[in-house]
Amino acid sequence: MITSKRLAAGVCALLAALTAGVAFPAAALAGEPTGEATPQVDLVLDVSGSMRTRDIDGGTRMAAAKQAFNEVLDATPEDVELGIRTLGANYPGDDQKTGCKDTAQLYPVGPLDRTEAKTAVATLSPTGWTPIGPALLKAADDFDGDGSKRIVLISDGEDTCAPLDPCEVAREIAAKGIGLTIDTLGLVPNAKMRQQLSCIAEATGGTYTSVEHTDELTDRVNQLVDRAADPVVTPVATEGAASCAKAPTLKSGLYTDREEFGQQRWYRVDVEPGKELRASVSVGADRAVNPSYGVLLRAVTVRGREIVRGEAAGDGRTDAVSTGLRYPKAERENEDEAAAESVCLQVTNSFSAASGVKTTPGLPLELTVDVVDGPSQASDVASFGLGRGWWLLGALILAGFVAGLLWGWLSRWRVAVWRTN
Amino acid sequence: MRITRVLGAAALMFGLAATPAAADSSPSPSASTDSEAPTTAGTSFRTATEIEQGQTATADGSAGDYLYWSFPADAGQRPTVRATVKLPEAHAAETWQVDVYDGLRRRQACQYGAQTRTAAAGAGSVELACVLRTVRAWSEPWANDPLPGTYYVRLTVVDLTTGDLGLPVRAELRADSKDVGGAAAVDGSLAEPLVPGIAVTSADDEDGSSASAVLSSIEPDDGWSSGWWSDRWVWTALGGALAALAGVGGYALTRGAGRPSRVPPGA
Numbered sequence: 001m002i003t004s005k006r007l008a009a010g011v012c013a014l015l016a017a018l019t020a021g022v023a024f025p026a027a028a029l030a031g032e033p034t035g036e037a038t039p040q041v042d043l044v045l046d047v048s049g050s051m052r053t054r055d056i057d058g059g060t061r062m063a064a065a066k067q068a069f070n071e072v073l074d075a076t077p078e079d080v081e082l083g084i085r086t087l088g089a090n091y092p093g094d095d096q097k098t099g100c101k102d103t104a105q106l107y108p109v110g111p112l113d114r115t116e117a118k119t120a121v122a123t124l125s126p127t128g129w130t131p132i133g134p135a136l137l138k139a140a141d142d143f144d145g146d147g148s149k150r151i152v153l154i155s156d157g158e159d160t161c162a163p164l165d166p167c168e169v170a171r172e173i174a175a176k177g178i179g180l181t182i183d184t185l186g187l188v189p190n191a192k193m194r195q196q197l198s199c200i201a202e203a204t205g206g207t208y209t210s211v212e213h214t215d216e217l218t219d220r221v222n223q224l225v226d227r228a229a230d231p232v233v234t235p236v237a238t239e240g241a242a243s244c245a246k247a248p249t250l251k252s253g254l255y256t257d258r259e260e261f262g263q264q265r266w267y268r269v270d271v272e273p274g275k276e277l278r279a280s281v282s283v284g285a286d287r288a289v290n291p292s293y294g295v296l297l298r299a300v301t302v303r304g305r306e307i308v309r310g311e312a313a314g315d316g317r318t319d320a321v322s323t324g325l326r327y328p329k330a331e332r333e334n335e336d337e338a339a340a341e342s343v344c345l346q347v348t349n350s351f352s353a354a355s356g357v358k359t360t361p362g363l364p365l366e367l368t369v370d371v372v373d374g375p376s377q378a379s380d381v382a383s384f385g386l387g388r389g390w391w392l393l394g395a396l397i398l399a400g401f402v403a404g405l406l407w408g409w410l411s412r413w414r415v416a417v418w419r420t421n
Numbered sequence: 422m423r424i425t426r427v428l429g430a431a432a433l434m435f436g437l438a439a440t441p442a443a444a445d446s447s448p449s450p451s452a453s454t455d456s457e458a459p460t461t462a463g464t465s466f467r468t469a470t471e472i473e474q475g476q477t478a479t480a481d482g483s484a485g486d487y488l489y490w491s492f493p494a495d496a497g498q499r500p501t502v503r504a505t506v507k508l509p510e511a512h513a514a515e516t517w518q519v520d521v522y523d524g525l526r527r528r529q530a531c532q533y534g535a536q537t538r539t540a541a542a543g544a545g546s547v548e549l550a551c552v553l554r555t556v557r558a559w560s561e562p563w564a565n566d567p568l569p570g571t572y573y574v575r576l577t578v579v580d581l582t583t584g585d586l587g588l589p590v591r592a593e594l595r596a597d598s599k600d601v602g603g604a605a606a607v608d609g610s611l612a613e614p615l616v617p618g619i620a621v622t623s624a625d626d627e628d629g630s631s632a633s634a635v636l637s638s639i640e641p642d643d644g645w646s647s648g649w650w651s652d653r654w655v656w657t658a659l660g661g662a663l664a665a666l667a668g669v670g671g672y673a674l675t676r677g678a679g680r681p682s683r684v685p686p687g688a
Contacts, residue, residue, distance in 0.1 A: 186587060194586045198485060205465055209483040210587030223481065227461070231634035232468055233618065252620035254467070254636060276612065278620075280526040282466060308562050312528055317579045319487040322466070324525025326562045366467070368526075368636065370620040378559050378609030386653035388603050393660050400664030404671025412675060 037147030039228045040081045040109050042139050043069070043221070046155035046187075048088035051126035053156070053188075057214050061156050061187050062126050068217040069121045073114050075222050077229045083109030083142055084117065087135035087155075088128035099129035100161035109142045132159040133166040136200075140173045140180060149180045150206075150228040152221060156187035158196045167199040168358060171286060174204040175258060175361035177237040182206045183224050185217065203286045205319070205364070235366060240265030244302060244344035250369050258362035259283060265347040269369055270340040273332035276374045280310075280324030283349045284364040287357055294350040295321045299343050307343065313350075320366075321349075328374045462488035462576075462592065466526060466617075469573055471639050474500070477595045483587045484508075484515065488576045490594055493639045495614075495646050496558035496569045497605050498598035501534070504549045504576050507591040514542045516580035519549040524570035524615030524637070529553055537579065549576070555601045558648045559609030569645060570615025571637045572596070606651030614645050 045065060056064040069084075076082050084107040091102040106124070107117045132155060143149045159166045170182055183206040184197040198208035207224075211217045235256040241247040247266035259265050271277045283295045294313035300306050310323035329341060351363060379385070462480035463469040469489035472478045482488055494500045504519045518537040521529045534550035553567055560566035576592055613619050618636030 189587070191583050194583055198586055207464060207483060207486045208587045209589070216589060219481065220483075223461070227464075227468075230468065233634045233636050235467075252618075252624070254618065278525060278615070280524075280617065282526060310525070310527060310565075317577070319465070319577070322522065322526035322528075324523075324527050326525065328562060368617050370618065372620050372623075373612035375559060375611045376609055378607060380608045383558075383603075383606035383608050383651045383653055384649075385608065386606075386651070386657045387660060388606075388653045388656040392656060393663055396660035396664040397667040400667035401671040403664075404668035404673075405675055406671075407668070408672040408675025 037145055038081050039148045040143050041150045041225050041228045042083045042085055042109055042142050044085045044135055044139050044151055044153045046130055047086045047124050047126055048128055048130040049126050050157050055188050064214040066121055067214055070118055071218045072221045073117050076112055076225055080229050081110050082112045083107055085139050087131050091128045100131040100134055102128050103131055103135040103138050130157045130160045133161055133164040133169040136169050148228055148232055151182045152224050153184045158193045167203055170200040170203040179234055184208045186210050240267050252370050255367040257365040259365045260362035261351055261359050267345045269343050271329045271343050272340045273329050274374045276328040276372050277343055278326050278370040279345055280368045281347050282320040282322035282366045284320040285318055286364055290352045291315055293321055295323055296348045297323050297325055298346045299325055299327050300346055302342050462490055466573055474596050474598055477593055480592050482590055484578050484581055484590050485586045488592055490574045491571050492596040493641045494556045494572050495641050496556050497601050499555045499601050500553045500596055500598040502551045502574050503595050505546055505593040507546045508540055509588045512585045513582045515540055515578050515585055517547050518579045519551055520575045521551055522573040523567055524617055527565050529567055555605045557607045559607055568615050571639045603652035606653055610648035
């Protein structure tokens, strides 16, 4: 039974591979990873005066950070390009304007020379302000190339450079569409700092961690650097239109876009007869949103008839709300029909936010499009219309028995008739 | 002698009849391969860590992280996802939740299991479970029945105090499934399982270019089932055979034993 299952699966896989080959010409498809891009990580370390505080495992916060950095530099995978940026490392004065410009690249993002990087870290001593916002802006420019990018921000205090809100800075960096994630770590945090750092992380799809011990810091930073090294598909930025007529045409792949509160986004996908369109969409909540929300994805014909929809709604804390749909287009019945149908995809969201929350840039939207071979339609509820169970056996036995009886009587009657004649 | 043959055939048939019944109760064939179980979790659908059924994946994270895993589920399986979160020593009450999404990122309902659970202040761990519906080979596009393909699991805290935000937690996740067998064998099948990015992947395979990253490269150990086999074949064939036997029996009944008594010898 298992052997036959495997054999059949193999044959089917072969067939599928062959048909897929016919279906997809060797054209470059969107969302295709480049393969050569090197992941880049920028460690952003707070070197403000408060790092002198002795409350991590009996040592200063700075000592803990230095020890963690040394261990992280040793453990960094070969294929990750690592850089270090400091904030508040150079200006000890009281002038906020100058203090808030105090961010410097300690070690440029590039191939790592461990000794050199360690020497650079050893020179640091706690000095100035905590300009998180400006440091993030500069750090975003430290990267080049199209690999995955990650900023790991380690801080022991909240931003001291109001009115520039680091949380909004992070959201704007994310909206640039360069695929940057910011992870934040708070050393011995207080409530306000937790909120600020987790807000920065949330805005870019990163994570926030509270750190109380040196080994926690080392483990977490190592984990984040390793995470950067995992190959990930880079989505292609696209911009949906306000109506189907102006919508961009998408092929199979992964796309990102931004969608404001209550905005509609339209895309188009060409589906040939006998093919199946699969689309899924996630709308991320990258800022404080009201607890009830939803997302609706509709597949609509160019004439405005709805084919199928996917809807999702939720309540409470979330990172994203997602839904998807399938649309198998029937085989062509006659040659006169148009070759491919243009299907419009409409994405709407019902996120809302309190009055103080900025509505631009829009919420991050991720769209996956797959056009594959169509399914073989079901002609019956059961597999091949086959039966199953004791009732089936009983009914068949009864039917067989009755048929046998009738046949027997019939032949006896025929014999009797023949004999009388 | 004829009687012996008939009885023999009947015994054989009943032997066969026992086979589908036995197949129903067989547990999922997924073997435990904990040695190479993943020790990380992703943070989004795109970066979800792929696990196999029967593996216990672990991950260190912080309270507030959204942890994502994905596993393959094939037609006829009824997956169960179990998650355990080990919480730090001191914390306030917090509510954890496990959500399961299919390959189209549609949320899948849990038939039963504690999908959301609140850990009391200071509790050491919280255990969550979600029993999905049976995965079927085909469904109408307007239904959101579970279909073969990738399943995403999202584990997160949905309610916590600011003071607990970012505290270290350790999560364990395991996906198993029960083989429902022929009872769930439906007609029709998908050309490709619901694996995100499969259109791009199969085009790459054809090119011969191996992409370094794909959205989901998930596949069960013994490949996706082709969908044509189910124990319904055995039941139906057996039914046909028994009907034939019953037919012979019925016929024999009308003939009586040997020649009709009314027919004189030598007629």
